[in-house]
Amino acid sequence: MGRKPPYSTWVEVDLESIQANVNYIRKTTGAEVMAVVKANAYGHGAVPVAKAALAGGATWCAVARSSEVVELREAGLECPILILGYIPKEQVAEMLQLKASLTVWTLDDIKKIGEQARKLDVQAPVHLKIETGMGRLGSFPSQALSVALAAERHAHIQLQGVFSHLARADENDPEPTEHQEKKFEYALSLLKDKGIQTPYIHLANSAASLKRPSAHYNLVRPGISIYGLPPSPAVPLPDDFQRALTWKTVLANVKTLPPGHGVSYGHEYVTQEQETIGALPLGYADGYRRTDGNQVLIHSQKTPVIGRVCMDQCMIKLDHIHNPQIEDEVVLIGKQGEKEITADEVGRIWGTINYEVTCAIGPRVPRLYRKNSM
Numbered sequence: 001m002g003r004k005p006p007y008s009t010w011v012e013v014d015l016e017s018i019q020a021n022v023n024y025i026r027k028t029t030g031a032e033v034m035a036v037v038k039a040n041a042y043g044h045g046a047v048p049v050a051k052a053a054l055a056g057g058a059t060w061c062a063v064a065r066s067s068e069v070v071e072l073r074e075a076g077l078e079c080p081i082l083i084l085g086y087i088p089k090e091q092v093a094e095m096l097q098l099k100a101s102l103t104v105w106t107l108d109d110i111k112k113i114g115e116q117a118r119k120l121d122v123q124a125p126v127h128l129k130i131e132t133g134m135g136r137l138g139s140f141p142s143q144a145l146s147v148a149l150a151a152e153r154h155a156h157i158q159l160q161g162v163f164s165h166l167a168r169a170d171e172n173d174p175e176p177t178e179h180q181e182k183k184f185e186y187a188l189s190l191l192k193d194k195g196i197q198t199p200y201i202h203l204a205n206s207a208a209s210l211k212r213p214s215a216h217y218n219l220v221r222p223g224i225s226i227y228g229l230p231p232s233p234a235v236p237l238p239d240d241f242q243r244a245l246t247w248k249t250v251l252a253n254v255k256t257l258p259p260g261h262g263v264s265y266g267h268e269y270v271t272q273e274q275e276t277i278g279a280l281p282l283g284y285a286d287g288y289r290r291t292d293g294n295q296v297l298i299h300s301q302k303t304p305v306i307g308r309v310c311m312d313q314c315m316i317k318l319d320h321i322h323n324p325q326i327e328d329e330v331v332l333i334g335k336q337g338e339k340e341i342t343a344d345e346v347g348r349i350w351g352t353i354n355y356e357v358t359c360a361i362g363p364r365v366p367r368l369y370r371k372n373s374m
């Protein structure tokens with residue numbers, strides 16, 4: 001990205017990678033792609049990512065909150081957008097005006113959305129969610145038919161899709177996913193028997209988009225993979241995928257401490273000998289977890305974060321780094337020279353998954369984009 005940007009810490013996102021990742025999924029599945037851009041596109045930035053995904057051939061976006069629909073529409077995106085879960089009834093009218101598709105799973109949902117649609121004199125596009133094994137949202141196959149019929153009979157509702165979500169597609173054992181697929185198929189057959197067919201049927205998250213053609217139907221819903229990150233160690237991404245996000249900072253200070261000197265709150269780290277310590281201008285308020293074991297890259301070498309991560313700063317060991325200087329670039333996630341720290345590695349250190357790592361990068365960390373046209 002050329003010259004150092006004027007920030008303490010920042011994220012660089014390669015939009016061409018996202019575009020290429022989406023294009024790969026579209027080509028290999030042969031289905032339409034609904035790019036999951038909720039949670040600020042897993043921390044990557046919703047609007048630029050959504051544009052890149054559409055440029056890569058996605059035809060839909062999916063979000064979790066009505067505010068995320070507002071953000072995409074205000075940025076001029078006109079693509080269909082599905083809100084994947086619950087929204088409060090007070091937000092329904094605005095979402096219908098913004099032409100968002102809503103998820104339904106109860107008769108009450110049909111009533112609540114139908115009333116608002118009637119008042120606005122619009123057709124509310126809805127997707128019926130089936131409970132097949134996630135234990136979260138959705139109506140059981142046996143109840144789904146009555147919800148689907150209510151939607152079909154309502155003059156102001158258009159049943160645009162039927163979908164479900166897979167709980168264990170990212171594992172080696174295919175059995176739990178096969179079981180969910182069977183339940184989904186059963187629900188679809190009940191609907192079909194009553195003559196109900198919807199324009200869209202969708203089930204596949206990233207893991208199933210990559211390895212379960214039986215779950216593709218005519219629309220897939222990948223999230224993590226479009227960012228170039230694997231759904232789990234059991235489902236590595238093909239080599240064609242490219243990681244889109246790099247998280248950087250700079251050295252804010254370099255100092256030599258005498259032996260026996262504490263570092264950071266609580267003095268959990270005390271120097272053994274004379275040591276060179278660097279301070280980085282980022283901390284847990286930026287989403288960098290206050291946990292042991294963090295590592296960063298500087299001068300293309302890994303070095304440990306020492307002492308407690310503070311709200312806005314943390315410290316690193318620099319003894320083995322030749323001539324470290326204030327403003328030297330430091331990589332928290334991503335490549336530097338031949339070395340790389342992945343979001344997956346950071347997730348392992350934090351005792352969590354790559355999803356949570358990138359989602360947690362705070363709003364005060366600017367996102368810079370590598371493709372100027374987007």
Ligand SMILES: Cc1ncc(COP(=O)(O)O)c(C=O)c1O
Pocket residue numbers: 036084165204205206207221222223224225231
């Ligand atoms: C309903 C639904 N569909 C699709 C996805 C995308 O999943 P993934 O990021 O594993 O591809 C999510 C993510 O949480 C989801 O909640």
